[in-house]
Amino acid sequence: MAIAGSGVLPAEVDVAVVGAGFSGLYMLYRLRGLGLRTVVFDDAGDVGGTWYWNRYPGARCDVPTTDYAYSFDARLEEDWVWSEKYATQPEILAYLRHVADRYDLRRDIRFGTRITAAVWDEGARRWRLRTGDGNEVSCRYYIMASGCLSLPKTPDIDGVDRYRGEVYLTGRWPHDRVDFSGKRVAVVGTGSSGIQCIPLIAGEAARLTVFQRTPNFSVPARNGPPPADRVTQLATDREGYREAARWSRGGVPSELTDVSGVTAPEFLRRERFEAAWQAGELFAILGVFSDQGVNAVSNEHVAEMIREKIRAVVSDADVADALCPKDYPFGTKRPCLDSSYFETFNLPHVRLVDLRRTPIVAVTEAGIDTAEESFEFDAIVFATGFDAMTGPLVSVAVTGTDGVTLEDKWRRGPVTYLGLMTTGFPNFFTITGPQSPSVLSNMVVSIEQHVDWIADCLQRLRAESLDRIEPTPLAEAGWVQHNQDCADITLYPRANSWYMGANVPGKPRVFLPYIGGVDAYRRACDEVAEQGFMGFRLDGPAGSRCNDGVIRRLQPDMAMVLDLVGSLGLPPIETMSVPDARAFSEATAASRPPGPEVGEIADAVLPGPAGDLAYRLYRPPTQGPHPLIAYFHGGGWVLGSQDSDDPLCRDLCVRTGSVVVSVNYRHAPEDRFPAAADDAFAAATWIAANAAALGGIPGRLTVAGWSAGGNVAAITCQLARDAGGPEIASQLLLAPVTDCDLGRPSYTSNGEGFILTAGLMRWFWDHYADEADRANPKASPLRGTLAGLPPAVVVTAEFDPLRDEGDAYAEALAAAGVPVRHIRARGHTHTSLTMVDVVISGAPVRAEITDALDGLRSEPSRN
Ligand code: NAP
Secondary structure (H helix, E strand, C coil): CCCCCCCCCCCEEEEEEECCCHHHHHHHHHHHHCCCCEEEEECCCCCCCHHHHCCCCCCECCCCCCCCCCCCCHHHHHHCCCCCCCCEHHHHHHHHHHHHHHCCCHHHEEECCCEEEEEEECCCCEEEEEECCCCEEEEEEEEECCCCCCCECCCCCCCHHHCCCEEEEHHHCCCCCCCCCCCEEEEECCCHHHHHHHHHHHHHCCEEEEEECCCCCEEECCCCCCCHHHHHHHHHCHHHHHHHHHCCCCCCCCCCCCCCCCCCCHHHHHHHHHHHHHHCCHHHHCCCCCCCCCCHHHHHHHHHHHHHHHHHHCCCHHHHHHHCCCCCCCCCCCCEEECCHHHHCCCCCEEEEECCCCCEEEECCCEEEECCCEEECCEEEECCCECCCCHHHHCCEEECHHHCEHHHHCCCCCCCECCCECCCCCCEEECCCCCCCHHHCCHHHHHHHHHHHHHHHHHHHHHCCCCEEEECHHHHHHHHHHHHHHHHCCCHHHCCCHHHCCCCCCCCCCCCCCCCCHHHHHHHHHHHHHCCCCCEEEEECCEEEECCCCCCCCCHHHHHHHHHHHHHCCCCHHHCCHHHHHHHHHHHHHCCCCCCCCCEEEEEEEEEECEEEEEEEEECCCCCCEEEEEEECCCCCCCCCCCCCHHHHHHHHHHHCCEEEEECCCCCCCCCCCHHHHHHHHHHHHHHHCHHHHCEEEEEEEEEEECHHHHHHHHHHHHHHHHCCCCCCEEEEECCCCCCCCCCHHHHHCCCCCCCCHHHHHHHHHHHCCHHHHCCCCCCHHHCCCCCCCCEEEEEEEECCCHHHHHHHHHHHHHCCCCEEEEEEEEEECCHHHCCCCCCCHHHHHHHHHHHHHHHHHCCCCC
């Protein structure tokens, strides 16, 4: 079916694909296999995509070639032998040419042809594409396989057009060899492209001047033959190895560490770093510590060890200092793999110009003027990067339903479902589009996953007599939110990187790729397909259907915790004896991160109605006196103690600047209802009376608690109102137990799988209170009188069985005229907020709680 490579362009095809690189070639192969009439367009003169254009000296892949290769055909793999760990551009291009030849792909590819516009025709349910040479083609499905880094950024420097010498753009390098011998050469830009070409250009040029705006972290590639261990693994179990890559975090099989850079001793930190440094691989250096992508302290350990390496190599201390990145966390801009990059700056004819100190004023006819100096050059190389990810997609005038263009829709950042499709643009797919793992992963693995998903999707549509697919607004909004949730728990948004769109003036600052991992992403895509293409509207001769929904609603770090807990196969607490349950919860508490440093921690006792009650006091590091918080721990009235919520209490102490007094109270089954409530009331009374001695401000007492502690805190406020004291300025109820009715919907929807289960809550109630007592407001505060209570902050979590009773309490307080700040923790579970430094996404919620408390505290007291 030779339709495209030569001759007249057909008027109609089933599928049009833009791009003949890794994505487009495999897409064409799969579509042919399905018998779909396909045409591929590419601006270039041949296959290769990024490897066709980026021919600059030193261009290589930065993922080992053992992994940076197709896996869809074992025979292709067996027949192709890579010569190096990181192959050069010519070798990778030769590989892609070999693939094109082997599967006779070129006959369906139109080279030298750019798609300039695409318009959706709803009546015909087809896309109408226009080419740069004025031709038109109509297709049912339109697939952009145009790559993430294929549109070079125009160097945004004054006077670029004025320069009379030779100009080169790394992303559009000439096919003929460029000879720099004897020339004065400038390289502008020190990203991966600059770092790869600088040592080679230095090897030829008479003088090389490198203009650096932001220094980059780089690791020696230690190139050589392909790594023997991987070659052996592939030879013995190719499919097992490839499958491991498909289900890995980054698309290369690797073991994830649980060593934290914060808690590991220095010798271990150095040992792990050195091993990664010697490996010369991006995923190794990005995975020295489990928390380096999310914790600034951990990250800084890696960053500083790299700076030490730079200082050790570069002889001039000032140059070394200028080459050391300091103003963004390691990994948040793409790190580079280099061959003798830093060593190049020891050569006498190589000079570094630090543009942070002396910015470029303009490019002149003869060279470059900085604020301090005029340079003359025979050639300037711009290694200034790309309009990444969205640039190639919006560079085509794509018009969807209702006449909206993709550029308009994405004006404030890309909006996609799974990075595969976007609402309002039916039958339009993007391979490795924004909000998919793409550039954060081994691209070939992500490309194959997308191509397979799209091909399987088209096959199913055809089998079911459907011919139109479009994501729903709900599913799309959910995916965008999930992407943002994933990025927000990392350090990535702190850098002015192309991942953030920050390298292109005027581009919205949005984190572009999906950072949840190749494995998590693949699972989401598979689930969407398995659930009848959840979140997509499907239409065709067979009718219409839509299983609308959001594929990922949990906060990503909470989801990881739940996965981990699930994988441990622990017995449910409610099947344990009470002593075993207590031992288990103490052991769990002992293994968690400690939470932030506070000024002082002191343990003591206070008098309770039936004997002394132990308490732990947390004092802020700032000068007192401070507001006071009487805090009651969670644990279903059965488990826990004055220090069981230690990280949360530290966090509350530091964030709110309050003295936190966490009080133990009597537990069931030894002391059943109403012992816990009576103790809490007595403790709050004592704390209020002793406020000054505790370092607190009299009259500034907040009564707070989490879970069952929230229950006794709420009850304490009711008892204090009825007894005419103590004076309570505000109450903070975190996921509180407020009622004994276990029939609310959240008990069903969230009753299993989110740590606190419906069964466990029943077990707690059974230990705590007789049936006859449960409706008593001293057990179910929702059933009490709520008027006249202190202002409240009530926090409920979306995936908590207790959500609905917490919501009900907040609503009832408001209805009773009590000032309420109700914080609904989206995507969180009952335990999320207490998992300080584990569930990082809880931090913004705790910040919101602090603001809400501040807001209440600044309001005049009602008591
Ligand atoms: P890049 O990482 O965006 O680097 C561009 C460089 O140019 C940066 O140093 C940037 O400085 C500088 N720059 C941009 N505009 C400038 C201006 N007006 N004045 C002065 N300096 C300016 O681009 P890249 O090096 O082409 O790499 C892009 C991505 O392609 C890489 O991150 C990587 O993912 C991929 N790549 C991979 C390989 C490989 O090894 N396989 C090789 C090349 C590229 P600022 O940082 O201050 O903006």
